[in-house]
Amino acid sequence: MKRILVISLVLCSVAIVFGNGEGEDVVPVSVAASTQRPGDSAKGYQYLTTGDFLKSGVPYKFYTYVNGKNETNLLNRTGMNATVGHGYNVVTHNGVDMVIPTCMQCHSHTFEGKLVIGLGNNSLDFSNTKLVDFSKRLKLMKAVAPKQYSAAKPFFTSFTTTFPLMETEVRGVNAADKLAIILVSHRDPQTLEWSDKALLDVPEEVIPTDVPAWWLMKKKNAMFYNGFARGDFAKYLMLSNLLTVSDSSEAREVSNHFGDVLAFIRSLRPPVYPQEVNKHLADEGRAVFSENCSKCHGSYGPEDQYPNLLIPASIIQTDPTLADGVQLNVPFIQWFSKSWFSQGENAPYIVPFNGYIAPPLDGVWITAPYLHNGSVPTIEALLNSKLRPKYWTRDFNNPVYDYSAVGWKYTKHETPIAKVTYNTTLKGYNNAGHYFGDHLTDEERKAVIEYLKTL
Template identity: 40%
Template sequence: MQFTPALESNMRHGNSLITLCLMVVLAILLAACESREQTDAVSYSPVGPVPAAPQRPGDPRKGYEALLNAPYITCGIPDSAYKQTASPPRASSLIPGRSGRNAELPYALTAYTTPQGVELVVNNCLSCHAGFFDGKLVIGLGNENLDFTEDYAAAAESAGAYVEDEAEAAEWRRWADRIRAMAPHMITDTVGANPAINTTLVLMAHRDPKTLAWSQEPLIELPSKTVAPVSVPPWWRMAKKNALFYNTEGRGDLARAMMVGAILCADDVNTVKRIDAYAPDIHAYLASIKPPPWPFRLDPKLAEQGRAVFERTCSGCHGTYGEHPSYPNLVLGLNEIGTDPVLAQNAAGGASDRFIRWFNRSYYGELARAAPAPGYIAPPLDGIWITAPYLHNGSVPTVEALLDSSKRSKYWTRSYESSAADYDPVGLGWRYTGLAQGKAGASDSKARKKIYDTTLPGHSNAGHVFGDSLNAEERKAVLEYLKTL
């Protein structure tokens, strides 16, 4: 260690106490600098197997209760304004296990009373992580019918007209400010595409990583307004995966990593700590969810033939199933998988380094860490039949097209009714129509929003051509086997 002349003089003249104090201060400063350098260093994860990390134990029953009733999102519209603007909920949108005001609200909304006594209606995780099949709500199924093609800032602002007093106005303003900040960065090209990644990055940019305090002006550069679309993965994969998200960005303590969803409204660390107290319970519940069984006719003999083909050609990446399942948690590099690279490149190519630093310096990063890999994980295939559309960007409407790239359409559209009649039990996915041209040929704006254009950045349906090596009979057998998972 190099000493200053003043410090050397103190040492020579026997000022040992002063010298000792100065040395301690220097050591603390050096340690702080080294700590800051380590915290700010961005490291990416390699492709290949994702190692397991220790997880905090949780109670699935308490997790279900918290998921349905706890206000982990702490800003929203005042209940008085909600009652003036909302339609009565359909019976199918009410779910058991909810209490008090929550029992009267649709599954995607939760009642919350602020410390100031203002009653709010706030969103919850089921907004994106629950979907319908044939009129029945499936918790944990990604909602592929959400419409983010509009700018929602105007709707949030208009809700203020129904606010009744000053305290409610302050809460409405807090919520509307966040919607206004996110809105320009969450507009998708197609109904069903999810902008969750972009919205999270915007919220990070407006918050101090240490205090989580909200800033009206961004503290770091905002992400691009061009949304790389994401298909919402089912929650039941949580039981097998060692990391979160398609690029395995969420590492370490997964309960803490998934808590970043509370960033919309959590304006201080104490709020997040209260959520963290039951986050392991929610994680345990998510890992306990089982996918719904195949609801149509099944050919057991053909499925058994498909199992043999699957285990020979697909299990190395997607694992095995049955009494003794295995899952490799394997990330494939972009050149190997060949699917649209935009999402992975944005995260692990330097464009998102400032957001990785933000996360790792924050309360979230104390137990979890952001460390994306330059590729995509081959997911578990439990319940794959109900998780259409496919690939990380939802660019392929059926498993049949996923296993035969010659059947993929450059432009396509589908209905968004989620009924059994809309489902294709042969191709495994929602019935769709291939189109000769993109949005320019649409009859109206509503139809235009439902056209998936694979030529747009982030929307490509290329890659994952491993099924092309199968013959028609093998492919048919694999499709039958996948219905059993």
């Protein structure tokens, strides 16, 4: 009851500060830090890459029959883990070896042949999830391998419930927000037990996001793009456990490891820009950045400081769909506030906000595409809105990095092709806003880009 009262007071305070949106002045708001769990970084890495934070998955024999054995072993693992991709672990539960999806699916990515842990995966494809049908294979598994089917049932139950509802308009954007909403709707808030019938109404729209870099978390006082997640970050990190969790006792056991996972994430550092940087031009860019950008995005180097500022929608002017989705989804907020997740020391709580947090820019050069929905392919276009393509595509099979514009090489299109082109006229996919670089000269923008390569 105390936690619910605190959340209610916080939400009321937000409403008072920002008014009713009818012309009242709004200003950036700083997010205060909250205490986080201590943890062991090495143990966190081990748990992420070998742990059983999901107890159910695809039977190993079935997985390797369909997909074959992976030969790259980018994480240099041993045993069966060496034979599956870096986004999966092999765990044994109830005597069955199973392949489970891990956080590395979304939060690691290869760049020019090298795996970068913590880099958001911007090549996942959720654009045709409604076409996925496992019914025949599941029927066969149930008939010929009942023990394996029984072990895999919790995973396939949640997967077949969620995946068809997560379809995006193009490859490369992420549907994690919709996944969380669907999973919550099928879980009792206290026991976390699964319900085949949805207990909450699930919005139809799928709001696209770009996966942010993990190494930014050590600076952030609130998680996610509009900073709504406060309190214990570890509890938010383990939300994917809702895919297969049996009850709150299992969730508690998994939660015990996520202080270590958070410690590992906060130990990550961004990769260094791999090509030569024009030092003189970068120094000029530092001065321009300090004058025009640091107030929101912070300062770097010896004077490293990040302000954790929430920027109202009226100022940032980027696509509001994501922020609106959090604010308007009252059933989700209410579920969370009375759930198992909101219990315990430094319990998590939700503070909706009409806008977005200005992120740290450490390693920004490698995190293309840009804005919270991945609608802008390069930093050059981010700083000059006239260059932003209305319809565009990029090559996911053989991606080419543009070291000049800093981002992905892309192709402009005159008309959109459904499920192929990134269409910025669609709700949630708009590339408007963040016009703060438009007033700079071409020379100043070029200098800022050179400076951003050094972060």
